[in-house]
Amino acid sequence: MLGGESKERAIHSSKLLYLLLITSISLNLYSSSSSLLLFLLPFGSAPEPWWTNPTSIEAEAVAAVRCSGHGRAYVDGIYVGGVPVCECNTCYGSADCSELSPDCPADADSGDPMFLEPYWMREAASSAVVLAGWHRMSYRMNNDAAAISAELVKQIRRLHSAVGNAITDGRFILFGAGSTQLLNAAVHALSPDDPSSPPANVLASVPYYPVYEMGTTFFNDRENRWGGTTSTWANKSDSSAAGEFIEFVTSPNNPDGHLKQPVLNVSSVITDHAYFWPHFTEIPAPGDEDLMVFTLSKLSGHAGSRFGWALVKDKKVYDKMSKYIQLSMFSVSRDTQLRALKLIKVIVEGSKVGGKDIFEFGYSTMNDRWRRLNDVVSKSNRFSLQSLSPQFCTYFQTIRDPSPAYAWLKCEREEDKDCEAALKAEGIISRRGATYNTDDRYTRLSLIKTQDDFEQLLQHMVALVSKESGPQVI
């Protein structure tokens, strides 16, 4: 047992350890006030957590599982012998994800926004959320029938104001399970109420995100139908007999990254602003359209959380969209709303703070990828990329180079009519032009997946371009 003096010294030493640790951490890493609080705890009178301890210990143990930087374990993953198994990035295997499979194709297919995962690992302390067992069990919230969090609405308005990408004044805010659901709700809400009216024609401009057409066709609503592309209608001298039109505008566009405007002069436009964040595009001015849809997926990278919101000017449209969400699933999960609140708070508080800004992180990652891919493709006569130029961005207050979410690759050779197949033959998985209702001479490469996915894509592209005139080209 320690004597009095040594005990004093020991206590002093351990206090010193804590102080050094918190000084260092708070200076370099986790500067949020709440993370500071935790290290000061041993000196204060704040009660020790108790009922959160089992889940905290579990979460931290799982986070500490080593997956070689090529994977991660999850608390709801598969456990073998009481230990959670690493879920490895594409092409990586073995128990700790350390082995790269030699002949594995580069998968640039899906728009899975995993490029932001490292940001959230860095923001571990500020972004974690505890859900108490009794957290918001009710159908209702804030003691009224509203099923959406007033705090989350407030943070979303703050977010748009901080980023400058949408006007929220005079708009109703509506939540949905990802933007997908809100897009369906919008189509339904903008369709005619009168059963004697012909169904509305739902349209988009080529190349367009295929889910617009798939959803409209699948749900088979009597009040609307898929009407095809805007170009079909733009050339018709009189289309008034065809009924109402609903035009989807994706800005920036998926797949090509261009900022877009409606093509037809129609009353009902749904503006899909999923990618309208400084990660992917300049922000020339705040969005001011009648019906704008945003999603957490492409803002924070949390595709798995299924959270989106719509900003709606017209009360009648908002009410019909609300009823759609209500009869679809009553409301968005409170668990998701709580998490979205925490994540958006971190984003708002970190915006424009050096080293904390998710948009700085997102932009520099995406711009780096675009630049490196461009360097490779610019040496090729066989392939070309969409043309994007540096533009002034009101968020960064400077002219910024492009950083699109997707490369829209064109095969230039006469014989490469199927660009997706041409890449696939060389071990690159992409998404063919026909998916976006356009020429298969184009194919989409996703640039927003993990760093591993991107590096594999780049390696395969280097090898492919090298073949054009021998390995010395690159």
Add this chain to the structure above:
Amino acid sequence: MLGGESKERAIHSSKLLYLLLITSISLNLYSSSSSLLLFLLPFGSAPEPWWTNPTSIEAEAVAAVRCSGHGRAYVDGIYVGGVPVCECNTCYGSADCSELSPDCPADADSGDPMFLEPYWMREAASSAVVLAGWHRMSYRMNNDAAAISAELVKQIRRLHSAVGNAITDGRFILFGAGSTQLLNAAVHALSPDDPSSPPANVLASVPYYPVYEMGTTFFNDRENRWGGTTSTWANKSDSSAAGEFIEFVTSPNNPDGHLKQPVLNVSSVITDHAYFWPHFTEIPAPGDEDLMVFTLSKLSGHAGSRFGWALVKDKKVYDKMSKYIQLSMFSVSRDTQLRALKLIKVIVEGSKVGGKDIFEFGYSTMNDRWRRLNDVVSKSNRFSLQSLSPQFCTYFQTIRDPSPAYAWLKCEREEDKDCEAALKAEGIISRRGATYNTDDRYTRLSLIKTQDDFEQLLQHMVALVSKESGPQVI
């Protein structure tokens, strides 16, 4: 050899050096999750939580806010002066929910399953969940395209096996945002694929849950239409020209609590087993229907989480339902799936364990409420309740008294044609018979809300029944 004191000092010094070393290393490595582990090393093999601490401290501080047992504070609630505000139960007010409003009506309207909240407060330590900032950001799960947790599927199968209320062998399991979405998906999936077929007629037996009709009518799918009540069709000698039929069967039924079977001999039946848990009914045998729908809401009380599942026999129906969910919202939020996993694990592990069993808790609460309400109503000539008798339950392995989720109250007096209005005049809010497409001589009283709600209902009923023959009756 070092003496005791010096040894302690040496350990502290070396810990200090080690700490400085890793702190400096961490500056270079902090963006990878495995580097987080480095901080834990100096504290030995049983690391103390650190990145979960800020959220744990916040959650525990909010849980410690005193709301007099008539409310609770939430981390995403409204804060005044940095302190979260109590959200009080119906009729309770003031900062700490201690004041009962004198002339407040008893609200027995909604089916908000708050009666289970005390169970989860008791199970605080086992039921809390931490969501790391980077938890399951991807669209995919378990490294394949499946967007549903394999662990959660496993636990749901264990749950049904422990409770004995559904056969899961040879069934596909599908997740949805509450049972509402799965019911819509089921209607769509059971409708004809062939556009030349007449739309399917969607039916239910009186009294029925109104959302079946509201959803079918609102979504206005070309492949189906609301066909009315089963009794309309049962008497028709030949209905083959009318096309296909889809019959909703709610068992036990909402509002009257009776176990039900299909009325028509049709091929497509959707069995809504929302209330088929030992809280509310005896379990005579496991459900074995072709398409069964369950919801977390009425199992654990987490209505706000929006989580349900379907057990589907037919692969084609399952596939079409899956596509419906996918095009509606891609998949169920991973945040919700993680929470559902934790809650269902607690339920499975506690089942049939004295003091831990949620069904024991749920049954004793509901049975107590039913018994007390029955005692009052049995003294009345003006009102009557549905007749439910004690039945053998395979879960409790004994004959159990009734414990329905709702009282289906009938006004017996000739002049009380509008039972809902009769109660409302005496300060009781209920849900009128017409809502369930039946006689307004009936009205529904919800028994599953908070204990406060139930006590207020009972007090008002006592007062109302007392009026029949003077205050001495009760």
